[in-house]
Amino acid sequence: MIQAAFVLLYLAGALYIGIFAFGKSRGDSAEDFFLAGRSIGSFVFVLSLFGTHMTAFSILGASGYAFANGVVTYGLMASSSALIVPITLYFLGTRLWSLGKRHGFMTHVQMFRDRWECGHTGTLIFVVQAALLVPYIIIGVIGGGTTLEVLSGGAVPYWAGGALVAVVVMSYVFFGGMRGTAWVNTFQTVLFLVFGLIAAGVIGEGMGGFAAVMERLAGSPSTAPLLTHERVAPLYYISYMFIPLSAIAFPHIGIFCFTARRAKQFKYTMIFYPLCILAVWVPSVYLGVAANGATDVPEIQRKIEARTELAQAGPDMAPETRQALTVQARGDDVIVLLLNRYAALWLAGILGAGILAAVMASDSQILALSTMFTEDVFAYYGGKKRFGERAQVMIGRAFVIVLTGVAYVIALGVPASIFGLAIQYAFTGYAALAPLLIGALYWRGSTKWGALASTTWVAFAVTGIAVFQHTVAAPAGAPIVVWSFAGLDVLARTAGGTAMLGFLPVVPVTIISTVLLIVVSVLTPKPSQATIERYFPSRRLD
Amino acid sequence: MRKRLLYAAVLIVAVVHQDFWLWDERNLVFGFLPVELLFHSLYTLAVAVLMWLLAKYAWPEDLEEEEDGS
Numbered sequence: 316m317i318q319a320a321f322v323l324l325y326l327a328g329a330l331y332i333g334i335f336a337f338g339k340s341r342g343d344s345a346e347d348f349f350l351a352g353r354s355i356g357s358f359v360f361v362l363s364l365f366g367t368h369m370t371a372f373s374i375l376g377a378s379g380y381a382f383a384n385g386v387v388t389y390g391l392m393a394s395s396s397a398l399i400v401p402i403t404l405y406f407l408g409t410r411l412w413s414l415g416k417r418h419g420f421m422t423h424v425q426m427f428r429d430r431w432e433c434g435h436t437g438t439l440i441f442v443v444q445a446a447l448l449v450p451y452i453i454i455g456v457i458g459g460g461t462t463l464e465v466l467s468g469g470a471v472p473y474w475a476g477g478a479l480v481a482v483v484v485m486s487y488v489f490f491g492g493m494r495g496t497a498w499v500n501t502f503q504t505v506l507f508l509v510f511g512l513i514a515a516g517v518i519g520e521g522m523g524g525f526a527a528v529m530e531r532l533a534g535s536p537s538t539a540p541l542l543t544h545e546r547v548a549p550l551y552y553i554s555y556m557f558i559p560l561s562a563i564a565f566p567h568i569g570i571f572c573f574t575a576r577r578a579k580q581f582k583y584t585m586i587f588y589p590l591c592i593l594a595v596w597v598p599s600v601y602l603g604v605a606a607n608g609a610t611d612v613p614e615i616q617r618k619i620e621a622r623t624e625l626a627q628a629g630p631d632m633a634p635e636t637r638q639a640l641t642v643q644a645r646g647d648d649v650i651v652l653l654l655n656r657y658a659a660l661w662l663a664g665i666l667g668a669g670i671l672a673a674v675m676a677s678d679s680q681i682l683a684l685s686t687m688f689t690e691d692v693f694a695y696y697g698g699k700k701r702f703g704e705r706a707q708v709m710i711g712r713a714f715v716i717v718l719t720g721v722a723y724v725i726a727l728g729v730p731a732s733i734f735g736l737a738i739q740y741a742f743t744g745y746a747a748l749a750p751l752l753i754g755a756l757y758w759r760g761s762t763k764w765g766a767l768a769s770t771t772w773v774a775f776a777v778t779g780i781a782v783f784q785h786t787v788a789a790p791a792g793a794p795i796v797v798w799s800f801a802g803l804d805v806l807a808r809t810a811g812g813t814a815m816l817g818f819l820p821v822v823p824v825t826i827i828s829t830v831l832l833i834v835v836s837v838l839t840p841k842p843s844q845a846t847i848e849r850y851f852p853s854r855r856l857d
Numbered sequence: 858m859r860k861r862l863l864y865a866a867v868l869i870v871a872v873v874h875q876d877f878w879l880w881d882e883r884n885l886v887f888g889f890l891p892v893e894l895l896f897h898s899l900y901t902l903a904v905a906v907l908m909w910l911l912a913k914y915a916w917p918e919d920l921e922e923e924e925d926g927s
Contacts, residue, residue: 386891386893386894387893389893389894389897389898390874390876390893390897393897393901394874394897394900394901394904395874397900397901397904397905398867398870398871398874398904401904401908402867405908405911405912409917409920413919413920524889525889526885526887526888526889528889529885529888529889529890529891530885530888533883533885539883542883542885542891542893543879543880543881543882543883543891543893544876544879544880544881544893545880545881549875549877549880552875553875556871556874578920582912582916585908585909585911585912586905586908586909586912587905588908589901589902589904589905589908590901590902590905592901593898593901593902597894597898600894601894604891
């Protein structure tokens with residue numbers, strides 16, 4: 316109950332900050348509600364952008380992945396993001412900010428419509444972006460439900476925890492808009508930056524020191540590979556360099572770029588983003604691996620037994636049994652279990668609140684989708700002109716309520732793990748949409764037809780992957796090769812998803828998206844010279 | 858020239874991320890830190906330094922003009 320009390324205190328704090336302390340609007344304009352009047356300063360911009368990008372997946376999903384696959388998780392997901400995300404902010408984020416300031420853009424689609432002189436292609440991009448964002452929003456609700464259930468030792472059921480988190484998030488997004496959301500994200504980032512390190516120290520001491528734990532893991536043939544790359548194939552590892560391309564294409568990150576008061580905010584973010592990654596992910600991954608040595612935590616031991624049973628199972632294992640063992644083996648909650656075992660109750664409560672802070676990242680996605688709906692659909696199709704800007708903001712707020720409700724209902728029925736859901740659909744799709752931004756901002760020759768071809772491909776490919784994985788059951792052990800050509804395994808169903816020529820789908824999907832943008836653009840008419848001149852003035856070509 | 862050198866450094870850093878030479882290295886540094894995790898922690902620090910260099914020496918000039926309101 317003490318833990319639940321701290322978590323409730325944290326939720327109340329988030330509500331206060333989001334609604335009353337900093338969330339107060341300074342005007343009735345859409346720009347004020349959705350972009351905080353383009354006035355976010357350095358401190359909030361750096362921490363909020365980081366907190367916005369980090370979700371349940373970075374704390375719970377990553378430690379769960381590290382629990383099963385080892386320290387390679389940091390190289391796969393963290394250090395790749397530490398490089399690629401700042402680079403995309405440097406090349407793309409600053410350009411988006413500059414164009415937004417000059418032309419009043421509030422979303423990617425507004426810029427695409429202007430840059431390529433297109434209407435319906437922009438609408439299609441909106442639909443694809445929105446469809447890909449919804450699973451990401453669901454992650455937040457699932458993470459909230461899981462965390463509260465585990466922290467309370469089952470006293471708060473999953474459905475109630477998810478509902479509580481959803482209502483809190485919905486409330487401060489509804490009342491505080493971007494300003495409230497950015498300040499809550501800043502508060503959350505500070506919490507999980509500080510508490511991650513404290514959690515690592517407390518758990519290490521409780522386990523009798525990390526040196527003893529790691530020595531044990533290194534000494535056992537079954538756990539020694541957790542200290543290396545061995546559980547991840549090289550092509551799979553390379554694939555993860557493509558995943559962080561999704562960051563700048565995510566609406567909540569792209570839209571957040573429009574909120575900066577000055578360009579120098581990007582400078583600070585580029586430098587501090589890798590450092591924040593280091594502070595959050597190293598403890599998260601390390602604790603996930605160390606959990607394998609927690610021999611006195613029965614829940615974790617049951618996970619390890621389920622994993623061993625799965626690894627030894629042959630193809631004859633009944634699908635229901637395999638599914639039950641897969642669920643049992645999931646490590647998304649290992650950090651919370653370690654806290655419950657090794658930290659004093661009051662400290663576990665405070666640290667649990669820190670974990671919940673990391674999980675509650677769906678706020679900015681919900682606000683982004685609301686911004687997109689009101690700007691790219693409502694305003695674009697005449698609603699703003701007809702009903703005015705106040706009505707636009709009201710519709711945006713109503714959209715926040717509906718969207719949160721829908722995400723919650725879906726979260727109740729979705730069986731996929733936090734990590735898998737995020738990687739397989741949203742990240743792949745957004746990474747493959749990144750070439751659109753590069754084309755729009757850096758290539759005079761890109762056209763709306765190229766963008767249309769690329770977007771259609773992304774929608775087709777992501778749907779195809781989802782259907783494929785639904786149709787072909789995941790194998791217990793070695794991948795099932797579905798299509799091979801000239802001795803190469805072109806398409807295979809793996810235990811964790813899909814492999815194409817050994818890569819994650821994100822690689823071929825992004826490459827084909829790029830090729831389509833280039834080829835179709837070359838073959839189709841360009842936007843007017845006046846538009847191209849606005850985006851590529853002669854002095855920038857020197 | 859400075860800008861190009863820094864862009865080349867970004868490419869090199871991206872390649873170095875594929876640390877194949879540590880693939881099955883099981884050593885523990887200081888008795889508790891897997892060498893793979895230490896490498897990528899130092900790598901992340903190096904990226905932060907590279908970003909500082911980009912921000913200081915290769916910042917797009919037209920963004921500064923934008924800030925001045927031109």
